[in-house]
Amino acid sequence: MRDQEMxxxxxxxxxxxxxxxxxxxxxxxxxxxxxxxxTFHQExxxxxxxxxxxxxxxxxxxVQRGVVLATRLNQFAHSMDEPLATIKVADLLELVVAxxxxxxxxxxxxxxxxxxxxxxxxxxxxxxxxxxVLASLVEALAEALESGGQIILQPVPDTPEVTILCEAQGxxxxxxxxxxxxxxxxxxxxLAALNAQVAVSKAPAREGVILTLKTPAA
Amino acid sequence: MRVLLVDDEAEFVSALAERLNLRGFxxxxxxxxxxxxxxxxxxxxxxxxxxVLMPGMSGGEVLKEIxxxxxxxxxxxxxxxxxxxxxxxxxxxxxDCLMKPIQIExxxxxxxxxVESGGQNQAQKGE
Numbered sequence: 316m317r318d319q320e321m322x323x324x325x326x327x328x329x330x331x332x333x334x335x336x337x338x339x340x341x342x343x344x345x346x347x348x349x350x351x352x353x354t355f356h357q358e359x360x361x362x363x364x365x366x367x368x369x370x371x372x373x374x375x376x377x378v379q380r381g382v383v384l385a386t387r388l389n390q391f392a393h394s395m396d397e398p399l400a401t402i403k404v405a406d407l408l409e410l411v412v413a414x415x416x417x418x419x420x421x422x423x424x425x426x427x428x429x430x431x432x433x434x435x436x437x438x439x440x441x442x443x444x445x446x447x448v449l450a451s452l453v454e455a456l457a458e459a460l461e462s463g464g465q466i467i468l469q470p471v472p473d474t475p476e477v478t479i480l481c482e483a484q485g486x487x488x489x490x491x492x493x494x495x496x497x498x499x500x501x502x503x504x505x506l507a508a509l510n511a512q513v514a515v516s517k518a519p520a521r522e523g524v525i526l527t528l529k530t531p532a533a
Numbered sequence: 534m535r536v537l538l539v540d541d542e543a544e545f546v547s548a549l550a551e552r553l554n555l556r557g558f559x560x561x562x563x564x565x566x567x568x569x570x571x572x573x574x575x576x577x578x579x580x581x582x583x584x585v586l587m588p589g590m591s592g593g594e595v596l597k598e599i600x601x602x603x604x605x606x607x608x609x610x611x612x613x614x615x616x617x618x619x620x621x622x623x624x625x626x627x628x629d630c631l632m633k634p635i636q637i638e639x640x641x642x643x644x645x646x647x648v649e650s651g652g653q654n655q656a657q658k659g660e
Contacts, residue, residue: 333586333613337542340634344548347637355555382634389613 318398321443325395332389339378339385346374387413394442402445403437404477405430408468411446415453423462424485426453429469436470438477438530444505445528449479452513452524455498456483459491466523477530480516482523492517495524534648535576536560539569539595540584540611549582552637558644566590570598577603580644584633585612585622593622600626607647611635 350371353364361367390410394400408428419426449468456466464485471478483491492515499506499513506512511528536558538546543564550560561578563569567590573581581599585592596608610622610630622630628647631640 336613336633337545341542341545341548343634344545344552348548348552351552351555378634 321395322397325392325443328392328395329389332385332392335385336382336389339382343375343378346371346378350375383413391446394446396442398441399439400442401437401439402442403435404470404479405434405436407442407445407449408470408479411449411453411468414446415450415457418454419457419466422457422460423464424457424460425465426457427465427467429467431470432472438528440477440509440528440530444509445511448502448505448509448511448513448526449481451498451502452481452495452526455495456481456523459483459487459494461486461488471525474527477528479526479528480521480523481526482516482521484522487522499524534558534580534644535578536644537563537569537572537578537581539563539566539581539587539592541565541587542584549635549637553641556637556641558641566592566595566598569595570602573599573603573606577606579607579648580628581606581608582640582644583608583610583627585610593625596622596625596627607644607650609640609643609647 350368353361353367353371387410390406391414394410408430412426412428416426453466453468457464460466460483464483464487467480467482467484469480469482471480488494495513495515499515502513509528510530511526514525514527516523516525536553538550538553538560539562540546541564543562546562546564550562553560561572563572566587569581569583572578583592583595587595592610596610599606599608604626608622608627610627611633612622612630613633628650629643631643
């Protein structure tokens with residue numbers, strides 16, 4: 316029943332984001348047409364031509380920004396489609412960054428992902444739950460880091476299982492390790508369902524958390 | 534080049550048609566699959582730009598009908614989602630698939646390539 320609920324939420328969200336993209340497409344073509352008319356028609360001087368081009372450029376840039384957001388929201392919505400999906404590691408990390416970057420920046424923490432050597436590397440799991448766990452880890456690390464810190468998501472190469480390091484660079488609040496361990500405990504139901512585990516990585520190793528999905532990489 | 538733009542969003546196809554006409558194309562529009570097939574029967578265009586998700590007759594159904602009755606007409610699919618719709622469409626004979634919103638320069642290039650391909654689509658070219 317839970318999977319059906321998630322699939323329903325995802326279906327509605329995906330449908331709405333599709334409509335949002337249709338709206339953006341109309342705005343883009345309409346502003347593009349205005350821009351074309353200014354460019355193609357040279358009948359007499361038009362006092363505000365440059366200003367029109369400038370404003371149309373702003374509209375275009377903002378719509379493109381909206382399209383990127385709608386695309387990310389659409390991908391997120393589709394993460395709820397199936398209980399088991401083929402997940403590309405590169406796509407997963409990029410989506411987590413897109414969804415969580417703004418939240419991290421509110422704490423003046425930068426979030427980025429390092430692409431795996433093999434951009435096609437994939438595994439089978441529940442996409443939505445994997446996203447939920449990774450996003451929760453990122454949020455907790457952003458709260459643990461002092462202003463100016465950095466979180467880098469990266470696959471750990473040469474491991475038999477799918478292993479993702481969420482590295483936290485920069486000064487951290489005292490007791491951050493215990494907070495992350497508490498978070499991992501609170502995610503236990505999800506981790507068990509994913510056949511995954513979370514471990515805190517402490518100095519002298521690279522500090523952060525490691526998510527290991529006990530599923531072989533494809 | 535004669536192009537038929539098919540999408541239930543009338544404002545989208547009318548603005549896009551005007552932009553293509555300014556660039557020397559001969560673009561017409563249809564806002565449903567049934568209207569598109571009627572226009573294609575009356576006067577087959579070189580290329581059809583076809584939205585996948587339309588109420589009533591879907592883009593997939595329109596594609597199958599075009600390939601059955603006018604196999605030389607090249608079809609480029611438009612989708613908001615990409616991946617699966619596009620792959621399925623190309624398997625069924627579409628030349629290529631573009632994501633909405635589109636870049637007009639990219640669209641013009643793909644349409645030109647489609648016409649110059651002489652009936653092969655992206656999947657066949659890769660074989």
